[in-house]
Amino acid sequence: MGTCIICGTPVDGRICDSHQEDVVFEFRGNDPNQLVPNRFYGGTVDGYADFGLFVDLSSNVTGLLHRSELDQRLESLDLEPGDSVYVQVKNVRDNGDVDLAWSIRQSDRDFRGALVQDGTEELDADESDQDDDDGGPGPVSHTPTSTSDRDGSRETEDDSGNGRSGTEQPKTDGSSGSTDTGGATAASESADAADDSTDAPVDDTTDSTDAATDDSTGSAPAHSTPDTDSEEPESGSEPDGDLERVEIGSLADRVGQQVRIEGEVVGARQTGGPTVFELRDETGVVDCAAFIEAGVRAYPSVEVGDVVRLDGEIERRRNEIQVETEALAALEGEEAETVRQRLSDALTAEARPESVDVLAEHDAIDAMADDLLDIAEAIRRSVLESRPVVVRHAATADGYVAGSAIERAVLPLIREEHAASDAQYHYFTRRPLDEPVYDMDAATKDATRMLQDRDRHDEKLPLVLLLGTGSTVESADGLNLLGIYGAERAVVDAAAADPEITESVETVANPELAGVDAAELSTGALAATLGATVNGDVREDLAHLPAVSYWEDTPDAYVDLAAETGFDDERVTELREAIALEAFYQSYQDKRELITDILFGEDDGDLAGHISGQFREKLGTEIDTARANVESRDPDGVAFTVLDADAYAHRYDFPPTSLLADELHRREREEAPVTLVYGTDELFVRATRDLDVRDVAAAVADEVTDAGVTAVGVREGRIEFLSGRREAVVDAVVDAIAGQIA
The missing domain is CATH 3.10.310 (Diaminopimelate Epimerase; Chain A, domain 1)
Structure with a gap:
């Protein structure tokens, strides 16, 4: 009987049923029937076929990732044979064929733990495998400095409840030792491993005379395995000394150096080894791994939203910058306020657009300029703060155009801000609404998801942006439910609005509330303007969208704008009809890739024209019957x-x-x-x-x-x-x- 590496529940093995999909396995078996359906496995690309991708899960087991399981076109995959990927086993057939599904988590740090499946046995990952950067996928690997090696003494508690407890073994050479930056993953740490591997952290009694000092790079002291018998093994040391703070944006130039950084914790996840804190300052975001004991939460009092000071060594793991945490402390009082103000000032300067990027002159948009700037700032700030953006829009052609405009603007910002390849799926979600209002049904679904993401993945509560809905009192109950939990809410709607709704959201951009006539404004045109304001680099991509959002009486300015970017009246009509048809089918799904291909693709296969033909046929038949x-x-x-x-x-x-x-x-x-x-x-x-x-x-x-x-x-x-x-x-x-x- 063992314990789950994530929650500590007693289990037969190393992971409980509720966390099976939170870890990634390295498969060392030789029989496909040993694979466990629905588990995630690391593998390597074996080769392509017309119908999909072959992935080696071990030297003797290969599975097929069918093209229908991919989140993009097969020919657009930037993968070569031998590249590492993560997949989910869907099914093992009677003949031994393995059906695979694509994992949107394609980075070590996106899983909460990593294990080895040797046949049917679940094991902690071997140190030698995890230290090999050239190998296949594996867990994040760190060997941070022990608390006992930094200060020469452990904390001993005085009568006031403060101070230090315990003692440490003195260094035999009187100097700081260097660390192997390719150190073993904490999931495999044990006393036996420490004795058997020269790369593993040494225990408190290990002689560190062989540890070299590198004064030029500021190498970290030699590492020690924490004393698992101590009263509080999960506690860590606090920064001391006079290290000068550096910006996270400069860490790529400081690999191998000891540094001090300050910022806000925007994410915290427990892997099978270290605890990984995602730290943001005014210049960027970085992962910081802190290890006390395999699978044990380091610095348990530090939570998402805390402002901290952290000392550590900069390392590069699989081409990503990470900090090997040596000491960390939550800041309070004036120190915390100074950091928060620095972050706030930097965020405001970076997030607030100078002005609304008007696609075409429109009096109603001019009247809403301040509201649009506020919402654009909220969106950009959410990206910079690693806060998810959830877009809710009506399941209509106008609604899909509006949602796609925001999506087109935000995704490049997320890719620029976050190194993880699947960050755009974590930090941006577009969910169409079946109903014309944002009711309790929709709000309950959103609240459930955001609370699950907060509790399971330490994600921040999202910014919820409603497009073409949410501006009337019928949506107040749903919006207020989100407000109870502190989720930020904003509404962009060109149609009817009630003044009372302003009490349920932070910002509303609506012409009626701005005191102007909105008869000639669509939500799609309004959202396209907002998208261009959020990200001016995609302005040309969005230029034709306002015209697509109108069924009739399209303002001449938007017709001309579409024509200037190569979309004549016929083409605009085809796009509108194609979107309207696809909006009906699986209306609760975003259909991200399909909608993108219709609205923004080169469309060599005339996708929009094909779907538009179906629209006209189906609608024409129904109208003829109705009119009769x-x-x-x-x-x-x-x-x-x-x-x-x-x-x-x-x-x-x-x-x-x-x-x-x-x-x-x-x-x-x-x-x-x-x-x-x-x-x-x-x-x-x-x-x-x-x-x-x-x-x-x-x-x-x-x-x-x-x-x-x-x-x-x-x-x-x-x-x-x-x-x-x-x-x-x-x-x-x-x-x-x-x-x-x-």
Whole structure:
């Protein structure tokens, strides 16, 4: 019976069931049936085939990573035979074939631990394997300086509860020894390993006379295995002496040197060996590995958000700069405030754009300039603070265009800020909304995910950016749920807004709240402007998006802007229709690569044109059927086009009811200014005149008191009711609208 290397739970082996997917295994077996499905394994690329990639998991076991499992096109992979990769075993077939899935974690530091699977036995990784930088994937490897080797004495507690406890073995040569920067991973540390390997840390009784001193590089003292019998083996030493602070951005030029850095802890994860703190100052972010005992949390009182001072040696591991922590202390009072102010000043200077990057002149955008700058700063600051950005947008063509504009702007900033190859998947998420409002269902999903990421991966709470939704009081409950946990919220919406929503978010960019007419502004155009403001380098990439977001009456300025970048009216229409069709299918998925190919790809295979053709065929068939079965009404001289979508449209197929109502209204509005399309328990209102849907719903609720009538989606003219009272509700809606217009 052993204990889980992550949580310490007693297990048969080295990892519990709940943390199976948090570690990566090195497979040393010779039979594919020894592999454990759903586990992550390190491997090496063996070669390509038309249908995927072959990956060697050991010298005798090879698996297939099918192209359908990749997060990008097979031909775009920058991998050569022999390159290290991480994969997940999906299935081992009866004939011994191994099906693999791609892991978005493609860096040592992204896993919380590493183990060896030798046949069916789970073992700590061997030191000799982890010290070999030229080998396959393995855990992060560090040998930080022991607390006892730094100061000449351990802490002994005095009567006041402060001071130092314990004693250390004196150095036999009276000098600081040097450290092998390719030292053994903490997961394999043990007294026996220390005796058997010259590279392993020595214990407290080991003679350090062979440790050389390198005064020119400031090498770290010789390392000692912590005394596992001490009262507090996980405690570490604190920085002392007069080392001068250096900036994290300069560490690449200081490999091998002892340095002092100060900053904020933006991440902390426990591996099977060291504890890895992600530290940020005003110039960058770096991983700092602190080792006390294999799998034991170093500096347990230090948490994400703390400001710390850290001494350590700079090393380069697999071409990434890391700090081998020798001493660390949380700062308090004036010292902490000085560091926080330095970070804040630097972040503001770097994150705040000088002005809004206007794609085309628009009075409404000018009126929202300050709000857009505030949101752009919040996005850029989140990237710099290693805070995830979660974008929630409507599952419509306009919503997808808006979300893609922000995605296009933010991903390059994340790649620039973070060395990890999969950082863009950790720090940016785009999630379409099935409903027209940000309700409790969506907020609960987001809150659950962000709390899991905080507790399991020590991630900061995200910035939640809502596009084309969230600006009315129907979203207040969901937004307030996020606010209870302290998640930052911002809204960008060109449609209807309620002043009360400003109490539920930090910032809102909405023309109605800015006191201007938003009739000619789409959320896509607004978000594209925000994207260009966030990252001016992608301005040209975003220039055609505003035109794509309009179904009709596109402002001339946006038509001209698209044409200047090579997108004529026909091409813009194809993009819009293709996005609208794909927005319907798996509406809860971001479809990042597919949407990117449609909106930004060179499209040699005419992807957008192909999907646009399907859009026209499906919508045309549905509209022809609908128009043949509409009902005409004219109470008080107001002409209505009314369609029972349950009876005369295909349920659960394209187009969705809201899009069907839009298109039907465009075709019928010359004859009838109001279009109603209703289903089992919902009704969509479209009109050529301004209507207050809330007032309509309130009037109907007074008329049909037992129908549960409510206006759910004000921005898209949606009213819900109980299905058993459908006919009475439809009649009452017609009367209420006629009363408003007549």
